[in-house]
Structures are given as structure tokens and as C-alpha cells.
Amino acid sequence: MKQLKEQQCHFVVLQYDLFMATYLEKNDKKYDEAILLFEKAASSSMVFGPLTNQYTAMAYMGLGRIHRIKGNENMAKKYFKEAKDFTSYEYILED
Numbered sequence: 340m341k342q343l344k345e346q347q348c349h350f351v352v353l354q355y356d357l358f359m360a361t362y363l364e365k366n367d368k369k370y371d372e373a374i375l376l377f378e379k380a381a382s383s384s385m386v387f388g389p390l391t392n393q394y395t396a397m398a399y400m401g402l403g404r405i406h407r408i409k410g411n412e413n414m415a416k417k418y419f420k421e422a423k424d425f426t427s428y429e430y431i432l433e434d
Contacts, residue, residue: 349383350391356380357394360401367382377401396426404434 360376381398384391403418
């Protein structure tokens with residue numbers, strides 16, 4: 340993982356941030372750290388346009404899940420809607 344994090348390729352860094360955020364959320368329950376990486380992934384994925392729409396949707400789903408866990412249902416719904424705007428793949432939109 341360290342080698343991925345140190346990559347100069349922005350696409351690889353995007354993937355690292357997204358998958359590390361998911362790991363922190365689901366495995367370590369480090370929600371605040373995961374939020375930062377999901378936000379970074381969502382933002383950096385915009386540079387690539389439609390090529391990374393699925394990654395953008397995954398980042399927004401992660402943000403939605405964490406906000407739901409934290410009891411911020413309005414924020415969770417906002418992020419779930421954002422995710423749906425970026426993909427129609429149901430496997431990504433499943434909570």
C-alpha cells in the first residue's frame with residue numbers, strides 16, 4: 340500500500356485514497372479519517388471526467404454511509420443522491 344500512496348500518477352493516487360477510505364470506514368471504524376479520504380477522492384476524480392464516474396459515486400456512497408452512522412441523515416441522503424447522479428450501477432449504490 341505504501342508504494343501506491345507514493346505514486347506520482349494521479350489516477351493511482353485516486354484509487355488508493357478511495358480504497359483506503361473504504362478500509363478505514365469498514366475495518367477500522369475511523370470515520371473522520373475516512374471522510375477526509377472520501378472527500379479527496381471525490382474531488383480528485385472530477386479531473387478525469389466521465390472516466391471516473393464510478394469512483395466518484397463510490398466516494399459519495401462512502402460519505403453517505405458515514406454520515407448515516409453519525410446520525411446526519413440529511414447529509415447522508417445528499418451524498419446518496421450525488422452518488423446516484425454519477426452512476427446507474429446498482430452494485431455501487433447498494434448501501
